[in-house]
Amino acid sequence: MEWADLVSGVLAAAIPMAVPLLLVGLGEMFDQRAGMFNLGAEGIMMMGAFVAFFIDLKLQTPWLGLLAALLVGAAFGLLMGLVCVTFRSPQGIAGIGIYMLGWGLSGTLFRVYVGGPTPIQGIASLNLSSLRGVPYVGSVLAVLNPMDYAAFFLIPLSGWLLFKTAWGLKARAVGTTPRAADTLGIGVSRVRYQCVVLGGAMAGLAGAYLSVCQAKMFADNITAGRGFIAVALVYFGRWSPWGVAVGAAIFSLAVAAQRLIQFYGAKFPYELALVIPYVLVIVVLACSRNRDKSEPTALGKPYYREYRG
Amino acid sequence: MFERNVSGKNASEKNVSRGKWKSVVLAFLLVCLLGTGAWSAPIKIAFVVPSTRDDMAWSQAMYEGIVAVQKKLGEANLELSISERLGNPVDAAAAIRQYASQGYDIIIAHGTQYQSLLNDIAPDFPETSFAYGTGYATNHPNIFAYDPQAQEGAYLGGMIAGLMTKSGVIGLVGPVEAGDAIKYNKGFEMGVKAVNDKAVVRTAYTGSFNDLVGAGDIAKTAIKGGADFLSGSSQQSVGAVKAAAETEGVYWIATDLNMKDIAPKTVLAAQVYRFEIVVQEMIDSREKGVLGGRAIPLTFGNGYIEMQVNLPLPPDVAEKVEKAKADIASGALKIEID
Numbered sequence: 110m111e112w113a114d115l116v117s118g119v120l121a122a123a124i125p126m127a128v129p130l131l132l133v134g135l136g137e138m139f140d141q142r143a144g145m146f147n148l149g150a151e152g153i154m155m156m157g158a159f160v161a162f163f164i165d166l167k168l169q170t171p172w173l174g175l176l177a178a179l180l181v182g183a184a185f186g187l188l189m190g191l192v193c194v195t196f197r198s199p200q201g202i203a204g205i206g207i208y209m210l211g212w213g214l215s216g217t218l219f220r221v222y223v224g225g226p227t228p229i230q231g232i233a234s235l236n237l238s239s240l241r242g243v244p245y246v247g248s249v250l251a252v253l254n255p256m257d258y259a260a261f262f263l264i265p266l267s268g269w270l271l272f273k274t275a276w277g278l279k280a281r282a283v284g285t286t287p288r289a290a291d292t293l294g295i296g297v298s299r300v301r302y303q304c305v306v307l308g309g310a311m312a313g314l315a316g317a318y319l320s321v322c323q324a325k326m327f328a329d330n331i332t333a334g335r336g337f338i339a340v341a342l343v344y345f346g347r348w349s350p351w352g353v354a355v356g357a358a359i360f361s362l363a364v365a366a367q368r369l370i371q372f373y374g375a376k377f378p379y380e381l382a383l384v385i386p387y388v389l390v391i392v393v394l395a396c397s398r399n400r401d402k403s404e405p406t407a408l409g410k411p412y413y414r415e416y417r418g
Numbered sequence: 419m420f421e422r423n424v425s426g427k428n429a430s431e432k433n434v435s436r437g438k439w440k441s442v443v444l445a446f447l448l449v450c451l452l453g454t455g456a457w458s459a460p461i462k463i464a465f466v467v468p469s470t471r472d473d474m475a476w477s478q479a480m481y482e483g484i485v486a487v488q489k490k491l492g493e494a495n496l497e498l499s500i501s502e503r504l505g506n507p508v509d510a511a512a513a514i515r516q517y518a519s520q521g522y523d524i525i526i527a528h529g530t531q532y533q534s535l536l537n538d539i540a541p542d543f544p545e546t547s548f549a550y551g552t553g554y555a556t557n558h559p560n561i562f563a564y565d566p567q568a569q570e571g572a573y574l575g576g577m578i579a580g581l582m583t584k585s586g587v588i589g590l591v592g593p594v595e596a597g598d599a600i601k602y603n604k605g606f607e608m609g610v611k612a613v614n615d616k617a618v619v620r621t622a623y624t625g626s627f628n629d630l631v632g633a634g635d636i637a638k639t640a641i642k643g644g645a646d647f648l649s650g651s652s653q654q655s656v657g658a659v660k661a662a663a664e665t666e667g668v669y670w671i672a673t674d675l676n677m678k679d680i681a682p683k684t685v686l687a688a689q690v691y692r693f694e695i696v697v698q699e700m701i702d703s704r705e706k707g708v709l710g711g712r713a714i715p716l717t718f719g720n721g722y723i724e725m726q727v728n729l730p731l732p733p734d735v736a737e738k739v740e741k742a743k744a745d746i747a748s749g750a751l752k753i754e755i756d
Contacts, residue, residue, distance in 0.1 A: 122642075
């Protein structure tokens with residue numbers, strides 16, 4: 110196998126794997142930057158995956174499916190906000206509740222209205238012949254899904270939103286020192302709601318990507334833990350869009366590489382190959398802990414306006 | 419009514435003789451009904467599955483088998499209850515116990531993973547038959563094990579792939595390297611090697627039985643690596659079939675049940691388990707008073723497995739596969755997995 114083939118083989122496998130992680134990871138980053146810890150991302154992804162699939166199945170319009178997944182994700186984000194911002198419930202438990210609700214509801218709706226594995230048309234990959242000439246990666250970049258390009262575009266967009274706009278500053282302020290932000294007249298609850306709704310919408314979109322762009326069908330547990338991996342990737346990426354993107358890329362490249370290693374028959378137990386990406390994330394997390402000050406210090410803490418602590 | 423009957427002798431005699439006839443006819447009908455079994459209590463079967471009844475794979479194959487028997491016996495004579503998505507052994511054990519205590523006759527726990535649960539539960543309900551598979555160990559007299567010889571059809575599928583591949587690269591998408599998947603993958607590779615020693619069989623595992631997206635990604639990796647024939651077992655293979663269908667000229671060899679509905683132009687052939695015979699055999703066995711204690715193998719020899727071909731095969735390929743099938747069925751060709 111030549112180097113060019115190897116590189117394009119790994120990339121072709123890694124990009125579709127990285128995109129849902131990137132989408133849900135960027136959403137989770139906004140949540141956490143505002144001090145909201147949303148463990149329900151996996152369940153919201155399941156709902157997004159189901160809704161987008163169902164709309165494509167019934168109306169044959171996958172783009173409308175993506176839009177619906179965004180809205181359903183946002184609605185779940187709103188629910189998370191209601192429980193954790195308005196009612197100030199513990200975020201960890203509420204997130205697990207949201208996860209179970211999304212997971213169970215999507216499965217039940219699928220069971221009642223669809224049944225078994227049913228293929229849909231989905232969103233097909235593009236064929237941009239002008240990109241084929243690019244060395245090593247041309248053959249991969251030319252045949253990506255439109256949503257892949259959109260996801261790449263979302264990295265700088267998220268960076269701009271978080272670090273270059275007044276809203277981004279407010280979001281970071283309510284996640285770090287909510288009391289100071291409140292003193293300056295920033296509505297802590299409102300900004301937290303906005304972030305958790307944005308995060309939910311992104312998680313819904315990530316789920317929709319799995320069902321409409323990748324698998325082109327829906328099945329129980331289609332997300333297979335990707336929502337939880339994304340939560341780890343946000344820590345890994347130190348709450349920065351570029352960091353999250355690097356985390357998603359490393360994780361996906363490791364998964365793709367282990368599949369190629371298996372496929373080309375390297376003689377070692379496949380179970381070891383399977384755990385490589387997870388071990389990698391744990392090692393990097395352990396090494397990078399507390400090296401910078403980007404962590405939102407009010408993460409997971411409900412804000413009591415009346416409390417004089 | 420009574421007064422009128424006793425008021426006149428003739429009328430009374432007539433009524434008595436009519437009553438006699440009625441009794442005779444009723445008794446006759448009763449004997450007939452009992453003889454045909456129409457009055458016997460329905461057989462109650464509970465079906466516990468790790469995935470869903472319509473997973474297009476392992477669980478659906480058994481579900482269709484039970485429904486086929488239900489149609490044959492009549493819906494009133496076979497009562498079926500299903501508990502889905504019970505991959506978690508704790509939940510599955512609770513469901514199985516509940517079914518047993520509700521008086522179900524046969525409880526089919528459709529997976530190898532349920533074997534130890536049944537070993538725990540079966541002694542507490544000696545009148546109930548329990549069944550699980552893939553497996554052959556039956557530690558109690560009321561446990562049936564069903565044991566599909568996955569390698570037999572896999573061998574034939576491997577032959578088809580080996581004879582028809584143009585690229586010489588064949589990909590296997592595995593779930594977890596255990597049980598059925600080992601039998602299937604090794605049988606498939608033996609089939610390829612038997613007819614084409616230059617072909618390369620490459621295998622990768624997702625590490626899960628139901629990661630459709632992961633299986634689809636492996637299929638895409640395999641296709642990018644040159645594979646033009648793919649195969650694999652378990653529920654997740656649906657994702658790989660769908661991924662294979664996106665590339666023209668790539669074929670899939672299915673197992674458990676025919677997956678042609680997912681991708682009619684891609685699923686070339688399928689090994690199909692005829693679970694309806696297994697279910698019928700368990701019912702018959704119970705009627706004879708044998709509640710379990712034995713393994714039921716599914717083989718080409720006993721006709722419990724069949725090979726279904728969906729797209730036309732070249733005549734020489736069809737001939738070689740037919741001959742190998744006959745040899746496997748007669749025992750002349752043994753597919754032994756070490």
